[in-house]
Amino acid sequence: MRIELVCTGSELLAGKINTNAAYIGSKLAAVGLELSSVVDVGDKKQDLLQEFKRAFERSNIIITTGGLGPTFDDITVETAAECLSLEIYSDEKVLKSIKEYFAKRAVAVMPKVNERQANIIKGAKVLENRFGTAPGQMLYFEFKCGDKKFRKTLFLLPGPPSEMKPMFEENVEPFLKSYSVGIRKNTTLRVFGISESAVVEKIKPVMEEAKFGDGKSVEFGILANDSIVDVKFSVSGKDELFVDETVSKLKFEINNVLEDNVFGYDNDTLASVVGCFLLKKNKTVSFAESCTGGKIAAAITDIAGSSLYFKNSVVAYSNESKIKLLGVKEETLIKFGAVSGETAKEMAEGILKFSGGDYALSTTGIAGPGGATKEKPVGLVYVGFADKKKTESFKFNFNGSREGIRERAVNTVLDLLRRKLIIQFVKKRS
Amino acid sequence: MRIELVCTGSELLAGKINTNAAYIGSKLAAVGLELSSVVDVGDKKQDLLQEFKRAFERSNIIITTGGLGPTFDDITVETAAECLSLEIYSDEKVLKSIKEYFAKRAVAVMPKVNERQANIIKGAKVLENRFGTAPGQMLYFEFKCGDKKFRKTLFLLPGPPSEMKPMFEENVEPFLKSYSVGIRKNTTLRVFGISESAVVEKIKPVMEEAKFGDGKSVEFGILANDSIVDVKFSVSGKDELFVDETVSKLKFEINNVLEDNVFGYDNDTLASVVGCFLLKKNKTVSFAESCTGGKIAAAITDIAGSSLYFKNSVVAYSNESKIKLLGVKEETLIKFGAVSGETAKEMAEGILKFSGGDYALSTTGIAGPGGATKEKPVGLVYVGFADKKKTESFKFNFNGSREGIRERAVNTVLDLLRRKLIIQFVKKRS
Numbered sequence: 001m002r003i004e005l006v007c008t009g010s011e012l013l014a015g016k017i018n019t020n021a022a023y024i025g026s027k028l029a030a031v032g033l034e035l036s037s038v039v040d041v042g043d044k045k046q047d048l049l050q051e052f053k054r055a056f057e058r059s060n061i062i063i064t065t066g067g068l069g070p071t072f073d074d075i076t077v078e079t080a081a082e083c084l085s086l087e088i089y090s091d092e093k094v095l096k097s098i099k100e101y102f103a104k105r106a107v108a109v110m111p112k113v114n115e116r117q118a119n120i121i122k123g124a125k126v127l128e129n130r131f132g133t134a135p136g137q138m139l140y141f142e143f144k145c146g147d148k149k150f151r152k153t154l155f156l157l158p159g160p161p162s163e164m165k166p167m168f169e170e171n172v173e174p175f176l177k178s179y180s181v182g183i184r185k186n187t188t189l190r191v192f193g194i195s196e197s198a199v200v201e202k203i204k205p206v207m208e209e210a211k212f213g214d215g216k217s218v219e220f221g222i223l224a225n226d227s228i229v230d231v232k233f234s235v236s237g238k239d240e241l242f243v244d245e246t247v248s249k250l251k252f253e254i255n256n257v258l259e260d261n262v263f264g265y266d267n268d269t270l271a272s273v274v275g276c277f278l279l280k281k282n283k284t285v286s287f288a289e290s291c292t293g294g295k296i297a298a299a300i301t302d303i304a305g306s307s308l309y310f311k312n313s314v315v316a317y318s319n320e321s322k323i324k325l326l327g328v329k330e331e332t333l334i335k336f337g338a339v340s341g342e343t344a345k346e347m348a349e350g351i352l353k354f355s356g357g358d359y360a361l362s363t364t365g366i367a368g369p370g371g372a373t374k375e376k377p378v379g380l381v382y383v384g385f386a387d388k389k390k391t392e393s394f395k396f397n398f399n400g401s402r403e404g405i406r407e408r409a410v411n412t413v414l415d416l417l418r419r420k421l422i423i424q425f426v427k428k429r430s
Numbered sequence: 431m432r433i434e435l436v437c438t439g440s441e442l443l444a445g446k447i448n449t450n451a452a453y454i455g456s457k458l459a460a461v462g463l464e465l466s467s468v469v470d471v472g473d474k475k476q477d478l479l480q481e482f483k484r485a486f487e488r489s490n491i492i493i494t495t496g497g498l499g500p501t502f503d504d505i506t507v508e509t510a511a512e513c514l515s516l517e518i519y520s521d522e523k524v525l526k527s528i529k530e531y532f533a534k535r536a537v538a539v540m541p542k543v544n545e546r547q548a549n550i551i552k553g554a555k556v557l558e559n560r561f562g563t564a565p566g567q568m569l570y571f572e573f574k575c576g577d578k579k580f581r582k583t584l585f586l587l588p589g590p591p592s593e594m595k596p597m598f599e600e601n602v603e604p605f606l607k608s609y610s611v612g613i614r615k616n617t618t619l620r621v622f623g624i625s626e627s628a629v630v631e632k633i634k635p636v637m638e639e640a641k642f643g644d645g646k647s648v649e650f651g652i653l654a655n656d657s658i659v660d661v662k663f664s665v666s667g668k669d670e671l672f673v674d675e676t677v678s679k680l681k682f683e684i685n686n687v688l689e690d691n692v693f694g695y696d697n698d699t700l701a702s703v704v705g706c707f708l709l710k711k712n713k714t715v716s717f718a719e720s721c722t723g724g725k726i727a728a729a730i731t732d733i734a735g736s737s738l739y740f741k742n743s744v745v746a747y748s749n750e751s752k753i754k755l756l757g758v759k760e761e762t763l764i765k766f767g768a769v770s771g772e773t774a775k776e777m778a779e780g781i782l783k784f785s786g787g788d789y790a791l792s793t794t795g796i797a798g799p800g801g802a803t804k805e806k807p808v809g810l811v812y813v814g815f816a817d818k819k820k821t822e823s824f825k826f827n828f829n830g831s832r833e834g835i836r837e838r839a840v841n842t843v844l845d846l847l848r849r850k851l852i853i854q855f856v857k858k859r860s
Contacts, residue, residue, distance in 0.1 A: 011653045011662070013465040014616070015456030019447055021470060026445025035443040036477065038470035040451060043651065047466065071630050071652045111627045131829060133627075160654060162830045186444070197541045197563075200501050221473065222501045223441045224590060230441070287745075293731025294724035297745040301723025304799055304832055306747070312755060313745035315717075315727040321742040325784065354755065369734055399561060400592045402734055 001179065002036045003028065004059035006051055008066040008076055009159055010042040019161055020065045027168065031177050032184035032236075043073040052083045056143050060152055061179075063172065066159030068134035070113040076156055077119050077137070084141055087122045094118040094126055098133045127155075127171045132163040138171060183243045184236040189254050190268055191231060192415045193261040196224035202257045203231060210250060218246065227408050228270075231258075263418055270414035271299040277421040278309035284357035285417065287313040288326050288347040290338070291365035291381060295410045311355040316347070326350030339364050339376050341393035344384030352386045359420070360386045361413050367402045381409045383416060431609065432466045433458065434489035436481055438496040438506055439589055440472040449591055450495045457598065461607050462614035462666075473503040482513045486573050490582055491609070493602065496589030498564035500543040506586055507549050507567070514571055517552045524548040524556055528563045554586075557601045562593040568601060613673045614666040619684050620698055621661060622845045623691040626654035632687045633661060640680060648676065657838050661688075693848055700844035701729040707851040708739035714787035715847065717743040718756050718777040720768070721795035721811060725840045741787040746777070756780030769794050769806050771823035774814030782816045789850070790816045791843050797832045811839045813846060 005024055012018050021038045028035055036059065041051045048067075055062045067076030081088050095118035102110045117134050120126060127136030137156040142149045155172050157164045191199055200222060210218045210233075221232040233250055237243045255262050264273045278285060287296045297313035300306050314325050319338055322328040327350040328343055336342040347362035365381030372378045379398040384391065394416065398408045435454055442448050451468045458465055466489065471481045478497075485492045497506030511518050525548035532540045547564050550556060557566030567586040572579045585602050587594045621629055630652060640648045640663075651662040663680055667673045685692050694703045708715060717726045727743035730736050744755050749768055752758040757780040758773055766772040777792035795811030802808045809828040814821065824846065828838045 009653070010464075010651050011660070012451070013455050013468065014459040014662075015452050016653065016655070017447060017449055017452040018468075021442070022445050022447040025443050029444040034440075034472075035470075036472075037481070038443065038448075038468075040468035042464075042466075051467070069652075069654070070627055073651050111631050113630050114627060162834050165831075197500055197544060200543050201541050221440050221503050222499075223439070223446065224499070225446075232441070232444075289724075289727075292728075293736075293740075294719075294727025294743055294745065295731075297719075297724025298722075298728045301725075301745070301747065302833070302836075304797075306723075310747050312747060312751040313724055314755070315724065315731070315743035315745070317731065317737045317740050317742060321785070325742060325744070355751070367734075401595075403732070404592050406732075 001033075001061070002059040003033060003061045003063070003176075004055045005035055005038045006055050006062065006064045007038065007040045007159075008043060008048060008064060009040075010044075010073070012040040012066075013042050020159070020164055023161065023165060024063060024065075024168065027173060028176065029186050031173070032186070033176055033179065043067065043075060045075060045079060048075065048079045049083055052080055056083060056141075056152065056154075057145060060150075061155075061176070062152065063155045063157065065157045065164055068117065068136070068156060068158045070111070070117055070133065074116070077121060080154065080156060081121045084121075084139075084143075086141075088119045089122060090115070090118045091120040091126065092118075094120065094135050097128075097135075101133050124156075127157075127167050129158060129163050130166055132158060132160060134158040134163065136167045136171065138175075183238065183240045184234060185243055185247050186232065186234045187247055187251060188266050189231040189251065189258070189262050190264045191229040191258055191261050192227060192263050192270065192411060194229070194258070196222060196229050199229050199231060199258065203254055206250065206253045206257060210246075218250070227411050260419065260422060263415065269299070269302075270411055270418065272303050274414050274418050274421070275300065275303045275306055275309060277418065277425065279305075281421070281425055283359065283421075284309050284311045284355075285359045285361070286311040286351045286355035286357045287413075288351040288360065288362040288384075289313060289315045290317060290322070290347070290363055291367045292363045292406055292409050292413070293317065295406055296361070296363070296413055299410055299414065311357040312351075314351055314354075322347060327353070337376070339366055339380060339382060341382050341384075341395060344382035344393045345386070345391045346384075348384030348386035349391050352388075358387060359417065360384075361417055363409050363413060365396075365405070365409060367405045367409075369402060379405050381405070381412075383409070383413055385416060385420065387420075431463075431491070432489040433463060433491045433493070433606075434485045435465055435468045436485050436492065436494045437468065437470045437589075438473060438478060438494060439470075440474075440503070442470040442496075443472050450589070450594055453591065453595060454493060454495075454598065457603060458606065459616050461603070462616065463606055463609065473497065473505060475505060475509060478505065478509045479513055482510055486513060486571075486582065486584070487575060490580070491585075491606070492582065493585045493587065495587045495594055498547065498566070498586060498588045500541070500547055500563065504546070507551060510584065510586060511551045514551075514569075514573075516571075518549045519552060520545070520548045521550040521556060522548075524550065524565050527558075527565075531563050557585075557587075557597055559588060559593050560596055562588060562590060564588040564593065566597045566601065568605075613668065613670045614664060615673055615677050616662065616664045617677055617681060618696050619661040619681065619688070619692050620694045621659040621688055621691050622657060622693050622700065622841060624659070624688070626652060626659050629659050629661060629688065633684055636680065636683045636687060640676075648680070657841050690849065690852060693845065699729070699732075700841055700848060702733050704844050704848050704851070705730065705733045705736055705739060707848065707855065709735075711851070711855055713789065713851075714739050714741045714785075715789045715791070716741040716781045716785035716787045717843075718781040718790065718792040718814075719743060719745045720747060720752070720777070720793055721797045722793045722836055722839050722843070723747065725836055726791070726793070726843055729840055729844065741785040742781075744781055744784075752777060757783070767806070769796055769810060769812060771812050771814075771825060774812035774823045775816070775821045776814075778814030778816035779821050782818075788817060789847065790814075791847055793839050793843060795826075795835070795839060797835045797839075799832060809835050811835070811842075813839070813843055815846060815850065817850075
C-alpha cells in the first residue's frame, strides 16, 4: 500500500521549514505504516494539478496539507475537485460554523474572504477544525488506471500545524490504524558520544546476524544529526510475540555494543532522559549559561512537569552578570578570562550555592562568528559541573556555525549530567 | 527553467524534519530563482530510481541531498550513476583526503566503511567537504527525451546541514547565480499583532492596484505561522530600476495599511529587530522567565553580537526561585498566585534592579498540559514590563499546545518590547 503526502504552499519552496511532513511521518511510523514519499509543491494551479494527478494515480491514500485558507493563493479544494472531475458546493453548515468562530472571537461580521472556506467537494466528509476556520475534507474516490478502477482515499488537511495536528489525530489516525495489517514495529536507539562511523563498525555484527532467521524481516537505518546518532530498525512478521522477542533481542545486543552511549529510545531526548533520572531520584538541577544563552533551560523546560526537578537557570552573558548574579571572582575573569575552566567552575558553584539544589552545570564559550582570539578559537566551550562534593570543568572544541556550536554545547551538557547520574545511581547499585 | 530538489533518507518519511529544503529554497529565492518542487524519498533503491528518473527527465537542474555517508543505506551515488548509465570509480585523491580527515581527528586508521565515500561518478567534479568525510559531486549530463537531447546539471550534496550548507555556498550558489536572467526581486513583510484574515482585507486594495501596469509582473503570497503573518511579493521585469521602484512603492503602501504591525523584512526576526533598536539606542534588556523557561534568552542570544545589549536572564520556575533570585514577595505569591499580573510585575522589577539595565520583561503562565485551575486555564500568561520609570503587566490567553503557547509567549514579549521602543524612540521624534 502506498501512502503519499503532498504539502502545498509556495513558502515551502522558498525557505519555510516543513514540519507537517515530519509530524505525519512520525505518526504513521508509530502505527507501523510508512510514507512512500513527500512532495512539496507551490500554489500554482498547473504544478498542483500535475502532482495531484500523479499522487491519485500511484497511491492508495493521499494526504494533502495547506491551501485551505481564505486567501486567493489557497487553491487545494478547487484543484483536487478539478483533478477528479467532481463538483464543489458551498456548505451551509460549514459557513455557519465559520461565522460562529468569528463571533466567538468578538468579530461580529465574518470577513468576506472566509466564505470560500465553506466550499466542499461533492461527496466529501467535512472534518471539523477546532482551532481555525478551514475545515478539512475526507473523500473516497475511484480512480481509473487503464481498464481498472481503484478505490482510494483522500484527506485534505489545513497547513498551520496547530490546526492540522488535532484534525489528523481525530480523523486520519483512526482511519490509518485500521489499515495496519500484520505486525511491524519500529525502534530507534538514540546515541550520543561516538561518531556515526564508529556506531556502524560496532553494530555491524549485530546487523549481519539479524538478517538470518525465518518468519521475520529486519531493516536497519543509521542517521547522524550533528552530534546525535540514531540507530533505527524495523521488525516485521506475522507473529506478534516473535516480533516482540526479536525487537527485545536486538535492543539488548545493540545496547551491549554501544554501552552507555545509548541514551534513550524513540521519542526520548537528552532532556527527557535526564528529567526522568532526576525525578526518580528526587534530585534537582540548575544551570548557569553563557554561550548557550538559555537554550539548556529551554530544552529542560520543554518537558512538561520539569518544574519538579528544575530549580532555575541564570543566563549571564556579560562579565558583570557573572560577578553579580553568580559570584564569579573578578580576579578569575582577569587572570583566566571569561572563557576558561576556572570561570566555568565558579559559575557552576555560584548557581549551586544560590539555588541550593543538588547539581549545577555551566557553559562559557565562543559561539562565534566574532569573539575569537588566537588562543581561544570559535567553538571553544568550557562546561562546569558542581555537586555538593566537588566541582569540575571540561574543555571542548566544537566545529560548525554559531547555531551548531550552541546546539552541540547544549547536548554535551545534558549528556554530561546524564553520565554523572548513571555513575551515581545506576552503577553504584551493581 | 525547472530546478528540483530530491532529499533522500528514510528518516525524512518517518518523523525527521527536513531543514535542507528550507535552506536551499531560501538561498534560491535570494538570487531570484525558485524551486519547482521538493521530493522526500526513502533509501530504497527502486523508489530512488523512480524519483531520480522523473527529476532527470523534467528538470534542468537537479540537486540531491543525503545518501553520501559511509553506511549501507547510503546509495545516492550508485543509484544516480545507474539512472544515467554511467560508471563509478574509486578516486585516489578523495580516498587520501578522507584518510587525512581521520588522522586529523586522531583516528590513525580510517574505518573500512568510509572507503565507499571515495566512489565518484565518471565525469563528475568532486566538491570538497570541509566538515565531514562525504565529498559532493557535480555532473553535467545529457538526457534524451524523445528524439531530443537536453543538457542538464546534477549536484549531489551530503545530508547533514553542517556539511551541506558550506558546500552549497561554495559550489551551487555561484553556479545558480549565473542562471538568474532578467530581474526578479522577492520581498517579505513580517507582521505580528493582527490575524491573517485582517491582513488580507487590509492589503487587498494594494494587491489589486499592483496587478495593473506594464513592464512588470507582481505575485503575492500570504503565510500565517502561529502568530506571525508573512506578506510576500515578488516583482519581475526587465528594467532593474523599474523593478526596484515597484518594490519600494509596494513596501511603502503595505506598511501604510498594516502600520506598526509590520515588524521587519525578509530574514528579520522579532529578536533581531529588537536587538537593532537596543544597539542603536545603546540600551540594555534583561528577562525573568517562568513559563517561557529560557526561550526568550535563547531567541535573543541566537543573534550574534547580542552581548552588547543583552544583560542577563533568570529562569525562575519555582516560587522559591522567584523569591530568592528575583525578590518577589512571598505575600504576593500567596495572595495573587505565581501566575498573576502582580507576580509578573515584581519579577520584572526584580531583574531590572538586579541587572541595572534599562528594560526588563517577565513571563509567568500556564503552558500546560498540567497546572490549570478553573480560574487559571492552560494558555493564561502574564507579561511584566519594567523600565526606570514604571512597571506594567499584561494578560494574555493563548490557544494551542505547550510548545505553541511557549512560542507565542516568546513572540508576544519580544513584540511588546519592540512597540515600547518604537514609542520611546521613533514616535517621540515625529
